[in-house]
Amino acid sequence: MLAALVALTAFGFFTIPSGKVLPIRWGFDLGVTEWAGRDFALLQMPLAAALIWAVCWLFLRFGNAARVVRNERTVAGVLPVVTALFTGVQLAIVLAGMR
Template sequence: MTLRDLFTPLALVLALALAAATLAGFVLVPAGTILPVHWGISGQADGFLPRDAALLLLPGIFVLVIALIWLSTRLNAPERVAGARHGLRVVVPGLLALCLVIQAATILIGMGQPVDMVRIIVLALGLLFVLLGNVLPKSQPNAVSGVRLPWTMASPANWQATNRLVGLLMLLAGLAMAIAALLTSSPYALLAVVTAGVLIPLLAGTLYSYRLSRR
């Protein structure tokens, strides 16, 4: 699998939009501005970087993630990664969209605009979970993406059933995150929804897959 396989036309457009937003940030945010890059459970920013480092952080993280995905596909035999092609071509634009939203919000903060970053992140994360929830049931056994457990990798039927269940739970979790972000600004409530949205599909999928393997 090549980098061209990972970047659909939509992904390329979003990548260009992220690059444009980053360049715009250097123009719109005054030099020397200190920008928040991390928020604690109280909803208050507790991690900061100078403007240049803050604006390059998300593009850098995305490049690193893509490099790791590409390396993973190169280290496995083609037949072990073929089933990941469809999912990755959907996930990459989703990750780019998430980075773009957070980058735009960071620039607004640097321009002095009031932004509730926690709500924005939870809303964007919820939409990403909805996207992932739709992709997982369509995935095929592979060594790169999906619910890769010893029991799912050993049985195509187990893989299909487990990824279908986890996909449904992630979709519901994503909807819950998005609705919570629209209805409340309480960081503690939002953290609880996100934590449940991550752990429930993970734990339920693992237990379900294991029980299927024991039948």
């Protein structure tokens, strides 16, 4: 999933013109509620994923040793789901930019 997120981001940078404005937020009715420039729109999901991965790594590395085993299982289950969610949002952003 992480590789797909990086590949989508690179694809977006190569195919979407730099001046294009892309959607970055949708409401419950799936209408776009916020827009941003191409660079910010394409970088927000990979940066958010990197931040969450880094925080999880820090918790596992420097957290309470008695809880590490339980936390490792939780992180192993949550990180792929969160990364898949970010990849899906990135796909929506890139597809909107290609229209």
